Amino acid sequence: MTSTDMRQAPHLDAGLTPEDLRTMYYYMSLTRALEERVRSLYLQGKLVGGVYTSRGQEGTAVASAYAMQPQDVCAPLIRDLGATMTRGVPPRAVLAQWLGRVGGPTGGRDTNLHFGDMGRGILAPISMLGATIPLCAGVALAARQCGRDSVALAYVGDGGSNTGDFHEGMNFAAALRLPLVVIVENNGYAYSTPVSQHVAIESFADRAVAYGVPGWSMDGNDVIEVYRLTRDALERARRGDGPTLLEARTFRMRGHAEHDDASYVPKELVxxxxxxxxxxxxxxYLDEHGLWTPDDQRTMEDRIKRDIDESLEWAVASPMPDGVTQTADIYAE
Ligand SMILES: Cc1ncc(C[n+]2csc(CCOP(=O)(O)OP(=O)(O)O)c2C)c(N)n1
Ligand SMILES: [Mg+2]
Structure with missing residues (x-):
């Protein structure tokens, strides 16, 4: 037996079954296929607003959400659709939201950006970057005060991690040892600014020392590593050891949004x-370890395509809001 044979496969070390890996593959592939469909609707002029995709970052979003417990609360951003879907928001709800239809989570009062699902522990994104860190620190504080066994997980971009809110939220959570996990998605760029031009640090995990919490850097495109480290951070938080700052090293494979051709990104880097x-x-990995068959993959891809086709048909059939409901859920009765 060679030393390679004697090592355990990484998914076994992480406590993941082949079924877990196939499920993560399913959600990553579903996210990409749905975003590709949305992009094509945008190019046909069938939806309004910007189209932001997470292409290249699906591993971080899906594997970190997969590590959460149902009672946990997360705050995904625009590159974290995979987390939203892994937490159970169905494609039809996402498509109706993007198309501004009544059937979407906000009832057609917004398009892609600001929808959550409190029933599934998903906070709606906030446009002011960094604001979800103190928000999630508050969610974590509330959980502790109410005796709930729940952890808050906030996602933020490399650019968003330079905001005052980020530092205040991290420091507050660290000082109170709150059950908070923060994932900085270092995708190389904040809009057109490369990371090397907006920070002087090598790794965003290095910032953790300033708050007195652990900082772990992970390969954001390796789902097994993202799952293992996020789960460990969530466990630390759950047992009362306080926040962890995680960096996910990944890459934004498209422009900031579809209106941005990203010509400032070197082709060799992409x-x-x-x-x-x-x-x-x-x-x-699944091929190499014999954890699925070509048939399994084909069946999954067919299911995704069918699901998106049917969801889109349902979303298109859902009406636009009539205008009368515009102020619903805004003012107290
Ligand atoms: C506080 C704040 N400053 C600026 C903006 C404008 N803005 C929106 S997205 C963006 C870039 C964000 O980059 P990053 O945080 O790295 O996230 P990514 O888009 O790469 O996922 C900027 C500057 C904003 N929304 N909020
Ligand atoms: Mg970025």
Whole structure:
């Protein structure tokens, strides 16, 4: 037996079953396929507003959400649709939301950006970047005060982690040892500004020392690593050891949004990251370890396509809001 044979496969070390890996693959692939469909609707002029996608970052969103417990609360941003869907929001709700239809979670009063699902522990994104860190610190404080066994998980971009809110929220949560996990998604850019031009640190995990909490950097395109470290951070928080700051090293494979051709991103950099695509990597891992068959993959891809086709048909059939409901849920009766 060689030393390679004697090592346990990484998914076994992380406590993941083949079924877990296939489920994560499903949600990553569903996220990408749905965003591709949305992009095509945008190009046809069938939806209004910007189209922001998470292409290349699905591994971080899906694997971190997969590590959460149902009673946990998360605050996904625009690159975290995979987390929203892994927590159970169905494609039809997402598509109706993007199309501004009554059937969407906000009843057609917004399009893509600001919807959550409190029943599934998903806070709606806030446009002011960094604001979800103190918000999630508050959610964590409330959980502790109410005796709930729940952890708050906030996602933030590399750019968003430079805001005052981020530092205040982190420090507050650390001082009170609140059950909070923060994932900084270092995707190389904040709009058109490369990371090397907006911070002087090597790793966003290094910031943790300033708050007195652990900081762990992970390969954001390796679902097994993201799952394992997020789960460990959630467990630390759950047993009362306080916050953890995680950095996910990943890459934004498209422009900031579809109106941005990202011509400022060097082509070689995109090509290098394409080699590390999280979906292809997991497919390769499943092949290599014999954890699925070509038929399993085909069946899954067919199911995703059918599901998106049917969801889109349902969303298109859902009416636009009539205007009368515009102020609903805004003012107290
Ligand atoms: C406090 C604040 N400043 C600026 C903006 C404008 N803005 C929206 S997205 C964005 C870039 C965000 O970059 P990053 O946090 O790295 O997230 P990414 O888009 O890469 O996921 C900026 C500057 C904002 N929404 N909020
Ligand atoms: Mg970024």
């Amino acid at each position: 090509a290098a990251w394409a080699q590390r695509d999280p979906i292809h990597r997991l497919a390769h």
